Amino acid sequence: MTKLARVCDSIVARIESGALREGDRLPSESQLAAGFRVSVGTVQKALSRLAHSGLISREHGRGTFVSGSRIGAADVNYLRFRDAEGRDLPHYIRVTSVRRLMRKGPWSEFLGAQAGHIRIERLINVGGKVEIYSEFWLRETEFRRLNGVDHGALAKNLRVMLGQQLSLPTLRVDQWIRFDRLPQPVLRKLGLRDQPGFIMEMRGYTLRDQPLFYHKVSAGPFSHNLVIVR
């Protein structure tokens, strides 16, 4: 492991552990260099790398600060239902099952086959009708830390919940969108006959750029206006 990698890693660890929190100022370049026993140049390289990935932000003459919400509006798309005037329609999330499943799939490929995987299955009701089917996959190791968490928290934005409750913030999200046939079980859950629908897949990564969650969202033909917004 290079010194550069060690410095990056240590700083990430401080943020992960909560020793450094959003908005906090990091020690100056020279202080960090002294602390890590490396040259200032190495610290600079580490800081600009972390700044580039959005974890911290550097301000000329002021200092280096831990960024606010890492994942910004520009990074990820959300599903929304809107009425004709463009207003968001109210939605209601119901958790239908939380189970450990042995099945293989894109989630196991992504999260790693060695550990067990938990699926949080949810149905989202928009304007009085069940419109969205959501599967959120987590590794068992991370899921165990959810024991103390209120069950109602699972009916919120799970990515945000992971960051706030478990201090497992998401650094970035890969996202795919498809518009294709829906599989049988999903059709049944949404109360649809064989029809094409809308499928969005997301892969979330931790601050260390390690796999964190796999999220799949499906929707049938819309009775309202489905909008994908940033």
Added chain:
Amino acid sequence: MTKLARVCDSIVARIESGALREGDRLPSESQLAAGFRVSVGTVQKALSRLAHSGLISREHGRGTFVSGSRIGAADVNYLRFRDAEGRDLPHYIRVTSVRRLMRKGPWSEFLGAQAGHIRIERLINVGGKVEIYSEFWLRETEFRRLNGVDHGALAKNLRVMLGQQLSLPTLRVDQWIRFDRLPQPVLRKLGLRDQPGFIMEMRGYTLRDQPLFYHKVSAGPFSHNLVIVR
């Protein structure tokens, strides 16, 4: 302008002008440093910055090379129609108008209001039915360089055409997807009554990260399976 910026810019210019082509090896760090009258460290910083943006690739012990197709499969989504077996359906592109328009819109905001803008309007026929309406906006300055180009070239992938014919390759693409009501004129062109549809907007940037094109694609409810693939 900093030396670093000058070095980056000069290298980009060499690629843009065709002096360096895909797969070519750049001069070594020390040669570049001597050529630009800067230190090796500055050249290294410039090269790793360009490598990070995907323009070049560095190979330990071998050299630095101009990357192949800059915009990879991972960077941009494409629209495809597929049959039940997942095979791509053949499509046919017809150019319906190429005009200078004074209207304001997202394109003028992006491409800059100072210059005139050209709209290349196209209809895409999939499996015998007009399914997609496409608007491709360019600045007038860039468009003029298209004079010598065969008109049939406008019925191909315009981003690729810009790169090959005009040596204006696209470095990156911003992309938004919406599923919403379609405006009247689009409905008429696709032969639809008032219906929600599928809207994809793209903004292309040059090697210098300057605005290059604005592209908007609309599709109605699909009679085949519409897939957005990378």
Added chain:
DNA sequence: AGGGCAAATTCCTATATAGGACTTGTTGAC
């Protein structure tokens, strides 16, 4: 011809150093 070794070339990591640019707080003149 082919194998093995050394040298040259290339990029990579790291250090030490110098001065510039931006921000903030203090001091002093008015």
Added chain:
DNA sequence: GTCAACAAGTCCTATATAGGAATTTGCCCT
């Protein structure tokens, strides 16, 4: 009290240098 000048602290750009790591090349030997 207000404003200008100053100083200290911070990040930013750039240089020169050293050695290490990966690859290619040339040469010698068999």
